[in-house]
Amino acid sequence: MDLQLITLVVSFSIALTNFALAGVVLTSKHQERSPLWIALLAICAGFWGVGVSLFLSLQYSEAIARIVVHSYYVIAALIVYFLVQLALCFPYRRKIKPFVQPMLLLGLIVAIVVSVAPWGLLEGVTLDRQTGNTATLNLLGYGIYVAYFVVYVVIATSLFMYSYGQTKRRNQAHLRHQLRTVCVGVVVAIFFGALFNLLLPLLGNYQLIWAGPPFTVLFVISVFYAIIQQGLFDLRAALARSMAYVLLLGALAVIYSVTIFGITQLFFVGRVIDNVYAAVYVVVALLLTLTYIPVKRFFDQLTHRLFYQNDYSSSKALQQVGDVMSEEIELGRLVRKTLNIVHDALEPEYTSVYVTDNNGQLRYFGHGPGRISHKQRSMQLDVVANLLDQLPQVVNGHRVSSMGDNDMQQYIEDVDAAMIVQLLVQHERIGAIFIGDRKSGRRYDEKDTRFLGMMSDELALAIQNSLRYEEIKLFNDTLKHEVSVATTRLRATNRELQKLDQAKDEFVSMASHQLRTPLTSIKGYVSMVMEGDAGKINDTQRHLLGEAFESSERMVRLIADFLSVSRLQTGKFIIDAHPVDLDVMMRSEVNTLRALAEAHGQTLVYSGPVARRETEIDRSKVGQVVMNFIDNAIYYSPSGSTISVSLEYTDDEAIVLVKDQGIGVPLEEQERLFSKFFRATNARKQRPDGTGVGLFLAKKVITAHKGAMIFKAEGEIGSSFGFRVPSFPTPSQSPDERPRR
Template sequence: MEQLILLSIGILSALMAFAVLFQDPKNNVNRLFFVNSIMLFVWTSVINLFILSQNPAESILIFRVYIISTVLAPLALIALGNNFPIKNKKQPIALYIIVGLFSAILAIWSNVILSSVSLEDFDFYGQNNPAIIDQFIGFSAVFIQIGINISAWFGLLRLKKYKNRLKGSPIYTTITITIFLAVILSTIFNLIAVVFWHRYDLSSTLGNFSVCLLLIAYAIGIWKFSFYDSRSALLKTFSYAGAEIAIITTYYLFREIIGANNPEEVSRFSVAVGVFSTAILVMAFAPIADFLNYLLRKTFDKSKSIDIFLKKLNTTLAQNTDLETLLKKLSYDVSGVISARNVSFYVRYGAEKDKFFLVGKDRSSNLPHKDVQALDGLAKEYDEMFITAASLIGEDREDDYRMFKSHGWSMIVPLRTNVEIVGFMLVGYPKGVRFRHSDLNILQNVYNSIMIAINSAISTYNVRDINNTLEQRIKNATKDLRRANQHLRRADESKDEFISMASHQLRTPLTSIKGYISMILDGDAGSVTKMQKTFLSEAFASSDRMVHIINDFLNVSRLQTGKFVLDKTTGNLESVVKEEIEGLESSANSRGLKLKLTSEGKTPVFEADFDKLRQVVMNMIDNAIYYSKPDQTIKISLTNTEDRIIFKVVDKGIGVPKDEQDGLFGKFYRTSNARRQRPDGTGVGLFLARKVVLDHKGDVIFESEEGQGSIFGFWIPIKK
């Protein structure tokens, strides 16, 4: 009966060990539980083997294994209780060291026992044991009970922290009662029965049952607080157990058949057959386990096919480049494959990542900025694919856990690129009890494909957004330019009106001034001295230049208003040029310059607006006078060809800078060196000259090199 109880406890502990481990193999709490459960399995198996063993050498080996499991059990149980049901960031290192020292003392003591006591005298049930063995077993019982009590104490304290998570559930009460019951039974059958009653049979059966009961309570808590569904883990556990049973049964049947047929040659042949069959069965273990797992999943597990999901996902990724549409499709596909009630995507986009989409299945609530900041903080702190609500329970994470609860999230998946976090996948609660590990593995496998699609859609959306922004900016800029042009046009019209009015008003007094000066020079007011005549001549010439400037302004005004027209008459250009040279000669002489006219061919009489051509000639010669260096000769040429007449003015003046030559004939344009040489210039002379020449179907002539001089002129066609 005792052996049957031990066997049952051992099998149950082994099944729990693998069921919890397969649930989440990467979780340290699951691994700790696996170690404790396997230790209980070893413990019960060792006691059974010790009872069955008839060989002293085997007994020594079995007893050593028993001692190892005994000295390590308290430390493993305390570590499990401190990390129940979720890993604890605070570990009692000092307590671990103290328990480890006591474990070392027990190990040393066990060596003394094995070297001084014959195990032939050892009775596991405590009837004929030497005193030293009784002392060792009694001390071990106290040590183990202390470990159980500390583990239970830690477990209850940790469970109390998460009481709110289990509000309204009988699980909290069940776990608490089970832990208390395990401690009470352990105290009675592991401590009192051994130390005071010397009833080792009670310790080996009911005492081990109490430890198993404690592990059952821990398993319930771990399963309850685990993020993953236990069904897959249980199916895998049963498939492995079934494969193991099948292999052991086959091995023993094969061995019995061989032994029965060859009873005299068992020693040699059975060894060879045993080695061969063992090798075959070891190789067959994995295929058998996989086959059983397949059958169990097909019968009990209705999870989706990965092929169907991948096909659907590839279709979604290929057909949707629009970011919002893609996220909406993904939310439906992902929620379907992992059986989540809802899945939402929060994705940032834009050049500054200042815009976002929040879309999902059945749930697209507002996400406050402070919650987004909290999610960013979690993603930076937890370098994991899945950040679950369960992992936030407890230490310094109450605000984050409440945020998860308020939004109905069971986990978040940060959407990471190589350089930044572009958003989050927000997963709601599962439709069943837990998420299946296999389904989340599918999500983990396709994560990179999802990220590539999202990044591509973000890039496409950013380009569209930039184009839309640029288009809007261009529209706004065009609108502003139109408005500015209207203002400039009105200002230009006002200026032209002012220039026209001012020019007309100035012409009247200038005409009077010129008339009176001319009368004085002619002697109508009496005799004029030589010095007075010089001054009056200069005043007359300046007045005449002022008249020409006013005429230029009037012509500019006429150009703007469309009233600039040619008033053609018949005349000779050579006579016009000579008259202008004569009028400007005094100005040239005063600056130490000479004007030299050269005519090639007889200048014909033709039709032109000679008043306007006179202004052009005067402007070009006047510019040469003002911008030439002293003691130079300004060469003026007039050339007549078969179909055109060419006028040129060549000087050795300051020239025109190369980078300013393109705008020289623009309205009101003046080069930098011209402004320094003659600050009072208007910048309209050359503009009008080009306009007059072009209206005569001709063109201007211009060559210049800064510091070396310039050639200005024009040609116009003539009809003989």
């Protein structure tokens, strides 16, 4: 009876401790997830201990006992789930696969179902005042529950150990120390929890399950210690006092309760004291002990004002240093702002900082009202150059007597620096800080040494990043200069190329004009011979003269294309538009090339509109486009094929289309079809003498008429080329004569 009541009191005290720890975290206004998981762990640990103790103390209702057992098994499942969540975000936030969280939640749901289901881990409970309350377990369900528990504990432990390895690789000593503390707390709590609350119940021993929950206090305290030392929330002093109050309350409650029960047994022997009276005693004891808190708070405040009036918060100062590191990248501002924080915290007479830059030169930064002499500075430079590798990271100048080297002790004392702090990154020394005595005369203590050590770690890393930034900036400036020089040279070269291109255009224009005159004469004389002006000719002669005439025609068109390209380049390409009957023009061009088509064994047909209409175009240039389309169709189509030429009018457009049954255009080359000097692969094989400017000029001409090109691929054989240009019915046309869509 007494043992059960004492167990109940201890469990409530432990729960109160856990709830107080959780309350401290939940009242803080921080956005990190780790404090939330810590608070949930503490709350669950408290309820778990209360549930275990309630089950052991229940005497009447088996139904309530079953509910209590189900509850504390559910709470235990939540504890390991929250432990895994904590390991995922402390001390580093981990990136995990999207399916991980649903899988973890699914495992928790399975454990909860196994804990509460009638067919789950619990078969029944037995309430016995003499031998103690016990539960009968379903081995299958209990095995599933134990497997869940073990797997989640292994996951959490593995994550913590991996984080520990990361802190070693990153040389984060303080984080590594805190993680070691967390791992010790996890191992101790898990070992004793598994022993008393998993293994022994499986063997039928429920009398010792009360011994597992107290070890959760060690785990929660160790984790809280690690997180607060990491600086996630600045509650170290408040939490220390809160823990002291909670432990004091628990101890006083236990002492008071034991005293009450002892007095009762001594003076009220023979009277029955049931659990209701016992609970009343416990509540009264807790209420009485609460009166101690206001008195203790008063003396805490009084002593703090007396002894800690000028003290600083190292965690707050480190947080400010971290803020500077995240805001500043320029070396001068970074060092000066950090030294401002150090001076506000320690109030030294002076501070000297020496940093080795990218060129191996030492840069000096001074701060504070005190001035160091030239001799002091020379000696500090000598220490930086020759003695730092023989010293620890933080040296207290007032405690150098502990060093074995007397000459070094004397030299450090002559430097007149109260503290010497090395700036190290991965064992790479990038500088040092020399700090003078405090203006108040008080010596630096262990707290100051720890603060300077952690501050120097962060400052050294930030300085290294700043030096790299300077290096990158210098490289960027050099690169900009080189790019500027290269750009100047490129512009000069481009001007030379433009001059050469202009000379080329002038040559092409001049050569084309000079060639056109003799070619016109050649065409005229060949035509006269073919017509018999120089005497009668036979069929063979006529055929040869026809070939010569046709070649001269192609040469004339080629020269015309080059002239057009030249005019485009020189800006002399002008559209001289006049009203033109497109149908008449099309028939003229088709009739001109019909003989050429028949010579190739092809049929050239034309389909024109019924209505008459005049369109504003440049007759010469558009005619050249049509002739180019038909000429290409003739030369790239096989003998015996039909070439269809059509013209149709819509309400606002004239559409010209030339459809052939030729070699087509490869799909991968169709995007470049209207580029200057481009010819498809199959076209170059079919007609090697082409120039690749015909379609380019055609597009320029049609675009200048505010029209659009038409190209349709007819599979691997055949294609359609054409264009559409604006065209409107004239007012003199009757509605019946106007074409319809």
